[in-house]
Amino acid sequence: MVKRYRLGSAGAKEPVKTEAVIADIPESGSGSLFLTQKNGALEYEMPDDMIVYGLGEQTRGINKRGWKYVSNCSDDPNHNEGTQSLYGAHNFLLLSAGDFNVGVFIDTPAKVTFDVGYTRYGLLRITVADAEETAYDLYVMEAESPSETVREFRRIIGRSYIPPRWAFGYGQSRWSYDSAEEVREVVRRHREARLPLDCVYLDIDYMERYKDFTINRETFADFEQLVSDMEKEHIHLAPIIDGGVKVEDGYDVYEEGRANGYFCKDENGGDFIVGVWPGRCCFPDMLDDDARRWFGRKYKILLDKGIEGFWNDMNEPAIFYSEKRLKEVFGEIDAYKGRNLDVDSFFAFKDLVGSISNSEKDYASFYHTYRGKRIRHDKIHNLFGYYMTRSAAEAFEELAPEKRILLFSRASYIGMHRYGGVWQGDNISWWSHLLMNIKMMPSLNMCGFLYTGADLGGFGGDVTEDLLIRWLSFGVFTPLMRNHSARGTRRQEAYCFAGRTELFGGILRLRYRLLPYLYSEYMKAALQDGMMFLPLGFVWPEDEIARRTEDQLLVGESIMVAPVYEQNADGRVVYLPEDMKMLRFCGADIVEEKVYEKGHVYIRMPLGDVCIFLRRNRLLPLADSAEYTEAVDYRRPGIYAYGDAPEPYAYYMDDGRTKEYDCGRHIVYLTADRENA
Numbered sequence: 282m283v284k285r286y287r288l289g290s291a292g293a294k295e296p297v298k299t300e301a302v303i304a305d306i307p308e309s310g311s312g313s314l315f316l317t318q319k320n321g322a323l324e325y326e327m328p329d330d331m332i333v334y335g336l337g338e339q340t341r342g343i344n345k346r347g348w349k350y351v352s353n354c355s356d357d358p359n360h361n362e363g364t365q366s367l368y369g370a371h372n373f374l375l376l377s378a379g380d381f382n383v384g385v386f387i388d389t390p391a392k393v394t395f396d397v398g399y400t401r402y403g404l405l406r407i408t409v410a411d412a413e414e415t416a417y418d419l420y421v422m423e424a425e426s427p428s429e430t431v432r433e434f435r436r437i438i439g440r441s442y443i444p445p446r447w448a449f450g451y452g453q454s455r456w457s458y459d460s461a462e463e464v465r466e467v468v469r470r471h472r473e474a475r476l477p478l479d480c481v482y483l484d485i486d487y488m489e490r491y492k493d494f495t496i497n498r499e500t501f502a503d504f505e506q507l508v509s510d511m512e513k514e515h516i517h518l519a520p521i522i523d524g525g526v527k528v529e530d531g532y533d534v535y536e537e538g539r540a541n542g543y544f545c546k547d548e549n550g551g552d553f554i555v556g557v558w559p560g561r562c563c564f565p566d567m568l569d570d571d572a573r574r575w576f577g578r579k580y581k582i583l584l585d586k587g588i589e590g591f592w593n594d595m596n597e598p599a600i601f602y603s604e605k606r607l608k609e610v611f612g613e614i615d616a617y618k619g620r621n622l623d624v625d626s627f628f629a630f631k632d633l634v635g636s637i638s639n640s641e642k643d644y645a646s647f648y649h650t651y652r653g654k655r656i657r658h659d660k661i662h663n664l665f666g667y668y669m670t671r672s673a674a675e676a677f678e679e680l681a682p683e684k685r686i687l688l689f690s691r692a693s694y695i696g697m698h699r700y701g702g703v704w705q706g707d708n709i710s711w712w713s714h715l716l717m718n719i720k721m722m723p724s725l726n727m728c729g730f731l732y733t734g735a736d737l738g739g740f741g742g743d744v745t746e747d748l749l750i751r752w753l754s755f756g757v758f759t760p761l762m763r764n765h766s767a768r769g770t771r772r773q774e775a776y777c778f779a780g781r782t783e784l785f786g787g788i789l790r791l792r793y794r795l796l797p798y799l800y801s802e803y804m805k806a807a808l809q810d811g812m813m814f815l816p817l818g819f820v821w822p823e824d825e826i827a828r829r830t831e832d833q834l835l836v837g838e839s840i841m842v843a844p845v846y847e848q849n850a851d852g853r854v855v856y857l858p859e860d861m862k863m864l865r866f867c868g869a870d871i872v873e874e875k876v877y878e879k880g881h882v883y884i885r886m887p888l889g890d891v892c893i894f895l896r897r898n899r900l901l902p903l904a905d906s907a908e909y910t911e912a913v914d915y916r917r918p919g920i921y922a923y924g925d926a927p928e929p930y931a932y933y934m935d936d937g938r939t940k941e942y943d944c945g946r947h948i949v950y951l952t953a954d955r956e957n958a
């Protein structure tokens with residue numbers, strides 16, 4: 282059951298319509314609300330045994346208790362435990378204790394603070410920044426289990442985005458593939474070393490002076506030829522598109538946007554100018570219907586060249602500087618000249634330059650036109666990335682209605698999950714970021730983001746060979762499996778580590794063996810509003826150890842994973858909530874099968890070994906490995922089983938390209954008779 286409450290101060294304006302929820306839910310009187318409205322916040326006394334799940338892309342644990350989080354899409358590549366805001370804003374919480382499984386969704390693009398037992402362990406306090414001025418809708422849902430509560434929520438926000446099946450293959454990316462030659466080289470080296478690959482991502486380097494929808498014809502002279510040659514190699518190219526359009530006379534996208542008034546405006550009605558990768562840029566007003574349609578149709582330029590996938594970036598939107606703020610800061614710096622800088626003035630001076638990026642002042646100084654009304658950016662900040670991605674998806678629907686196109690974004694808000702996936706933003710080659718990736722998966726799934734993954738190996742910083750091996754060993758399970766890194770960092774393509782290429786190849790080939798299962802589980806989760814990555818407590822809510830386990834996950838209905846995320850570890854303690862059969866893969870091959878009883882066990886996992894725990898009476902379909910997704914034989918997977926009475930496995934398989942999804946027609950039931958075929 283889902284209830285909707287309209288909250289905010291008396292006399293507050295109508296809420297901004299985010300279109301996160303697509304179901305029409307009548308308003309309930311606030312008398313039945315289980316949260317208390319106090320001092321402008323919503324409060325709730327949490328019993329000690331309550332777990333608070335949710336918040337999608339956020340730091341810290343699967344259980345969010347003990348920290349303060351702020352929904353405010355932020356470009357923060359150096360995030361750590363102390364961070365409160367990441368790239369996405371996902372205002373969904375699930376409070377779970379015994380029979381009490383209640384979901385809460387705060388639908389507002391304003392900043393929302395979730396103090397989940399930070400000020401006091403037993404107190405949940407939710408504060409909506411703009412509630413004085415603008416009302417908001419609060420949705421409350423309840424069901425008998427955590428999974429069912431999530432399903433209730435997912436039903437009202439609509440079906441998750443479904444990518445083409447090739448997007449489940451391995452992708453290689455790096456900011457600094459500076460020419461077509463380099464892209465060809467990356468593909469050649471993968472193919473030569475028999476490292477499977479389906480996609481190469483093109484970062485801003487393919488563009489002419491970082492201008493959206495252009496090609497650098499000096500370095501990517503025959504882009505069209507490159508796309509078609511790659512197609513012959515079964516490689517898809519997925520270019521990046523940024524949220525800002527370069528200010529440059531004669532650049533048609535800029536000229537059209539300016540002439541038609543499609544850009545966000547400053548206080549005086551002029552185009553608001555910021556600095557991002559290309560230098561001076563304007564932001565298309567993604568919230569304005571006409572501007573959004575116009576921007577979306579620009580993707581056609583690349584679709585017409587044979588491109589079938591995109592990643593939308595810098596769409597929090599990230600601002601390096603605004604013209605106005607830059608001028609102010611230069612002025613302020615002047616005032617420090619010749620002064621004796623003491624403890625206060627020195628640090629203020631030092632912070633000055635850093636303060637120009639993503640500044641609150643800037644976000645509060647430009648305007649959108651939303652449904653005919655002028656609205657200041659900071660009031661709808663969390664919608665920008667969502668609406669940018671929506672602009673592309675709506676255009677694809679018009680331009681190629683039958684075809685699935687790969688699309689994922691950096692910034693997001695709930696609702697965007699219908700239009701595209703997300704990658705988990707800029708991370709660093711740190712072990713703690715691998716662990717964060719693991720914990721974020723179920724939280725994102727709850728919020729509808731199924732197509733997701735992190736930059737494997739880490740984006741910033743220098744990777745080590747063992748970190749990359751461990752990260753890929755987890756990445757084999759995430760729908761988006763992409764190795765991505767920043768310009769200037771150590772190279773981390775799978776062929777870069779002397780003597781280890783075969784080991785990397787084994788891990789990548791395991792991904793392809795798992796594809797029938799992963800794709801099937803993904804599709805069922807999408808079509809039935811379910812989750813693909815589950816915390817153990819969702820399946821064993823009565824098992825207190827399972828409920829408190831933060832570093833193991835269920836992936837789909839049949840398997841549990843327990844990744845290694847610490848340097849120099851040779852294995853780890855695994856908790857088995859029931860008897861399970863461990864399948865040890867050394868690369869793509871099973872080298873050991875062993876049944877472990879319920880309880881804790883230390884399992885050795887040397888580098889290159891991936892252990893999968895098969896649940897009792899469940900089946901795992903596995904294909905032979907292949908070097909690209911379409912070479913996988915999906916029709917006849919081998920079956921691994923554990924238990925005396927395995928339930929038939931509901932195997933979903935469709936053509937992977939068109940939109941004729943249908944659980945009825947595309948599910949066949951696999952049984953254990955075909956075991957180890």
Ligand code: GLC
Nearest residue numbers: 456484485594691706707767
């Ligand atoms: C941003 C993106 C990153 C990309 C870089 C250059 O930092 O998050 O993935 O490589 O911009 O485009």
